[in-house]
Amino acid sequence: MNTTTSPRIAVVGAGIVGTSIALALRKRGADVVLIDRDEPGHGCSFGNSGAVSPASVAPLAMPGVLASVPGMLLDGESPLHLPLRYLPHALPWLMRFVASARPSAVDAAGKKLHEHHAGALEAHEAMTRELGVPELFLRRGHLHLYPDASALSKDAGGWRMREAYGFQVERLDRAGIEALEPNVSARYRVGMYLADHATILNPFRYVQAMAQAFAARGGRIERGQVNALAHEGGSWRLRAEGAADGLECDHVVVAAGAWSRELLGPLGVHLALETQRGYHLQFLGARDLVSRTVVLADKKVFVTPMEEGLRVGGTVEIGGLHAPPDARRAAVLGRIARETFTGLDGVPTRTWMGHRPCMPDSVPVVGAAAGHHGLWLATGHGHLGLTDSLNTAQRIASALLGEPAPASPQAHALAGA
Numbered sequence: 001m002n003t004t005t006s007p008r009i010a011v012v013g014a015g016i017v018g019t020s021i022a023l024a025l026r027k028r029g030a031d032v033v034l035i036d037r038d039e040p041g042h043g044c045s046f047g048n049s050g051a052v053s054p055a056s057v058a059p060l061a062m063p064g065v066l067a068s069v070p071g072m073l074l075d076g077e078s079p080l081h082l083p084l085r086y087l088p089h090a091l092p093w094l095m096r097f098v099a100s101a102r103p104s105a106v107d108a109a110g111k112k113l114h115e116h117h118a119g120a121l122e123a124h125e126a127m128t129r130e131l132g133v134p135e136l137f138l139r140r141g142h143l144h145l146y147p148d149a150s151a152l153s154k155d156a157g158g159w160r161m162r163e164a165y166g167f168q169v170e171r172l173d174r175a176g177i178e179a180l181e182p183n184v185s186a187r188y189r190v191g192m193y194l195a196d197h198a199t200i201l202n203p204f205r206y207v208q209a210m211a212q213a214f215a216a217r218g219g220r221i222e223r224g225q226v227n228a229l230a231h232e233g234g235s236w237r238l239r240a241e242g243a244a245d246g247l248e249c250d251h252v253v254v255a256a257g258a259w260s261r262e263l264l265g266p267l268g269v270h271l272a273l274e275t276q277r278g279y280h281l282q283f284l285g286a287r288d289l290v291s292r293t294v295v296l297a298d299k300k301v302f303v304t305p306m307e308e309g310l311r312v313g314g315t316v317e318i319g320g321l322h323a324p325p326d327a328r329r330a331a332v333l334g335r336i337a338r339e340t341f342t343g344l345d346g347v348p349t350r351t352w353m354g355h356r357p358c359m360p361d362s363v364p365v366v367g368a369a370a371g372h373h374g375l376w377l378a379t380g381h382g383h384l385g386l387t388d389s390l391n392t393a394q395r396i397a398s399a400l401l402g403e404p405a406p407a408s409p410q411a412h413a414l415a416g417a
């Protein structure tokens with residue numbers, strides 16, 4: 001074990017979570033290596049919808065969601081897709097997901113999510129300024145849209161939770177929607193507006209800017225697949241491809257997103273982590289069709305005016321880590337976008353699929369791995385990894401370096417999962 005005041009730390013995974021952690025640790029003077037098999041920001045953090053959503057306190061497993069799952073599974077165009085071949089693999093996780101929809105579990109998850117999201121808007125605004133990319137931070141609110149009051153009522157539980165935690169929500173009629181977003185189809189007649197929410201207008205460029213700031217402060221970035229972690233003689237040793245092979249350090253932070261389970265399993269740390277694959281269809285242009293994050297809530301689709309054009313993101317596909325992308329999922333997003341906005345015909349598009357790292361109760365796993373000195377976990381951020389990345393980084397950096405820190409959101413998972 002290194003006894004100097006500057007511990008040697010390896011962070012595995014250079015997504016938004018790992019890169020934020022590496023930067024937070026380096027700013028406190030730690031000796032940090034950030035390792036990824038790819039360039040920073042090429043995992044799930046590459047193509048998300050950029051929403052900074054602290055009001056998302058309702059977990060995915062809500063009683064209303066469960067009631068609609070069977071119908072969604074039978075509908076090939078629904079926002080939720082579970083290929084039959086993957087059902088046996090997904091079953092244990094699905095059972096935990098169902099258990100997480102109990103009212104007491106929903107309340108507990110909401111409390112943890114609320115605590116973990118606190119200050120996220122201010123933190124991202126400050127970080128974009130610090131990185132010299134303030135243009136990436138757009139604070140113009142999030143507008144959630146429903147065709148009518150009956151569609152809104154399906155999400156009533158989630159809106160009640162937001163309001164109970166003190167978030168200001170303005171209900172809009174069609175005229176109110178048009179005043180904010182005149183290009184949205186007349187199909188949408190009810191809006192729920194979170195005026196203070198924000199959007200990162202290029203999530204990939206954000207991670208890149210963070211990685212550059214980390215390197216500029218003397219942090220090392222190594223490219224290579226990490227195959228195993230071993231605790232030997234009081235230190236951690238990495239088995240990896242490339243320069244990180246044999247690397248010895250005092251602490252390892254596993255921030256490998258949806259792949260964290262594979263890396264941790266051989267150490268006896270079994271997380272209930274499953275991937276929910278999501279897609280985006282990026283129109284290379286037409287970004288002016290909306291001026292803020294617009295959520296087509298009945299379709300579970302986010303529409304965002306990204307730097308490179310209009311991004312349409314969504315879909316939950318419980319299909320594992322290894323299957324190729326399903327082009328039909330992205331095509332559905334394209335069709336929904338063209339039905340909702342005119343002016344998209346002929347605009348070239350690009351599609352992308354990413355692996356969200358999801359816990360059954362939607363609460364990320366952030367903190368020390370019980371019984372494994374020097375092993376830290378930062379994964380399971382699900383649908384909110386961009387939102388929570390900076391708070392996770394502060395928690396890990398404070399706890400690892402022995403500073404006082406707020407409680408970790410998913411401490412129970414570390415001990416019991």
Ligand SMILES: Cc1cc2nc3c(=O)[nH]c(=O)nc-3n(C[C@H](O)[C@H](O)[C@H](O)COP(=O)(O)OP(=O)(O)OC[C@H]3O[C@@H](n4cnc5c(N)ncnc54)[C@H](O)[C@@H]3O)c2cc1C
Pocket residue numbers: 012013014015016017018035036037038040041042043044045046047048049050051052053224225226227255256257258259260263277278279280302313314315353354355356357378379380381382383384385386387388
């Ligand atoms: C369609 C979609 C829309 C989304 N929209 C939003 C949104 O609006 N707001 C929000 O807050 N969140 C959103 N999310 C969720 C968010 O993108 C994720 O929660 C977040 O990107 C997870 O970050 P991460 O760093 O944990 O994982 P990743 O970005 O996947 O990073 C993990 C990294 O680990 C590396 N890695 C894995 N295993 C190894 C190994 N063994 N050796 C070396 N490297 C390894 C991978 O290469 C990867 O770079 C969305 C997700 C999707 C799919």
